Amino acid sequence: MADTVHSTTSGATGRAEGNLVTRFFRATEIDTRMLGMIGALLIIWIGFHILTGGLFLTPRNLWNLSVQTASVAVMATGMVLVIVTRNIDLSVGSILGFTGMIMGVLQSRFLPELLGFNHPALWIIALTGGIIVGGLIGTLHGVIIAFLGVPSFIVTLGGLLIWRGATWFVTSGQTVAPMDANFRLMGGGTEGSIGATWSWVVGAIACIGIVAAIINARRQRKRFAFPRRPIWAEYVLVALGCVIVLGAVSIANDYYWPVNIARRYADANGIAWPEGGLLISHGIAIPVLIAIAAGIVMTFIATRLRFGRYVFAIGGNPEAAELAGIKTRWVTVKIFALMGVLCAIAAAISTARLNAATNAQGELDELYTIAAAVIGGTSLAGGIGSIAGAMLGALVMQSLQSGMVLLGIDTPFQRIVVGAVLVVAVWLDTVYRAKAK
Incomplete structure (x- = not known):
């Protein structure tokens, strides 16, 4: 029996053989949409390299770019599952700021009094505490959405305001620094690689x-x-x-x-x-390894576990999923709990990189995270999404921001560009789905 059979009619055989590109992509099964995104990324890189006089495509800038992308990439892997189920999470940046402040306060104020400075378990307890808090916040959001019937847009918009305000109240707006030496390794830098x-x-x-x-x-x-x-x-x-x-x-x-x-x-x-x-x-920087590990784990969850199949089933047709016996409410709670945990991991990366927990940490990260997922091929209509695509989308977003910083472009214009890119990405998704029907 032949290994692979791509049967065609005799009339189509000549045309298929005549188009080598079509045959190549059909045989390798490479996602042409993902390939288009890689092509766009390369165009962005080459364009910025020329405009910056050869500064962009250097090992130093690419290394820094990978570190800067890590925290958003981690959150984007969870945002894929949220959007696939036709929900949205506008609170991820605020959760990042709040959990980052919790971890900062634990390791700089409370734990040193109990364990002493430079205790080897200090960073582990602080990280665990932040992850638990993030998971509880996500669970709270999920319960309100799933069991009280409040739309995710409203719940997470409220969460955006609540957790940003709570971040200020933890220290009355004061910056907390420095972080534990072992904790700082998660932020990259000379020692964090x-x-x-x-x-x-x-x-x-x-x-x-x-x-x-x-x-x-x-x-x-x-x-x-x-x-x-x-x-x-x-x-x-x-x-x-x-x-x-x-x-x-x-x-x-x-x-x-x-x-x-x-x-x-x-x-x-x-x-x-x-x-x-x-x-x-x-x-390789440690935060990049953390982001890659998060991507691998989330890909396994989305493609290999029953929970992942439930997520895509709910996104494809919520009513059919409910009739099939899927506990859609509990799946929703788990998705938002997982999103909260990923926000805490991203907070650890961000806080360690800054060597401080600040009141403004994570602001507008919800925009970059949603944009990364959408640019990466996650459909706002639900049912379609890619973990790898979202991480690549995060790299695209950070590449745009990094390139504009090197060019000395003002922050307000950077936000204009990011907003325009998000609108274009959603429009392209609409066009793609219309052609796929």
Whole structure:
């Protein structure tokens, strides 16, 4: 029995064979919509690189771009499930600010009095406390939406105002700093990255994971008698994935420690300062690894667990899902609870990166998070969404913001651009769904 059968009529065979591009995408099953988004991202990168005089596509800026994207990317993975079920969450930025302040107060004021400064468990307790608070806030939102029948727009709009105000009341508007040294590692920076060697190890593990995932998918298709991709298409996907991963690792390793920090490190460790300077690679930043881990876990939840199937079933047809026996109310509660947990994780990244918890932290992050999910292919009509697409959308949004900052564009105009991009993304989603019918 042939591995893959893409049957066509004799009249269509000539046309299919004549269009190599169509045959390639059909065989590899690459999402052309995702490919279009990657193309748009490359255009943005190249455009900003030219306009900034070669500053944008440098290892330093790309490394910083990945770190800046991490917190929004984490929240965007949860926003996908929220929007897929035809809901919205406008409170994510305020929840980020509130949970970040809670974690900041715990590790800078309360826990040191109980455990002492620099206690090894201090950051763990603070992080756990923030995640619990985020989960409880999300659960509260979900219960009000699911069991009291209040629209998610109103509940989370109220949450946006309530939790932003609560953030101020925690410390009466004061900034809390500094954070615990171990906690700060989650924010990136010189110490918050894993170095060249471990970055290559992570890259190798990722490549092995890509190969294993494709082999497993092929076995599953064979098991259920589904058509399989040609062998050459599988090799192309493996090669493409590994090239992207190893290329990203190479860029991360090409960004070296600043001279002053490297010199202090050399002096502290008795290392002779070489004539050309000491080149120590940053490697992959820890917040980027956290975001990738969140993306993997959320993809598994959305595509492999029964809960994920319920989410997409509810988004596709809520009435049919209810009649099929799905407890739609409890699924909604779980989605918002999960969103709250992801906001707390994003808050940890943001607070650690700033080395402070501020009253304004997370402002407008709800806009960037929603925009990332929509740009990534999540339909506001419900039932359609992609975790990977949302994370790529977060990178697009942050690329726009980073590029405009390098160009010295004022903040008000940056917001105009972001708002315009969001409107265009929704319009394109409407056009795409209309053509798909």
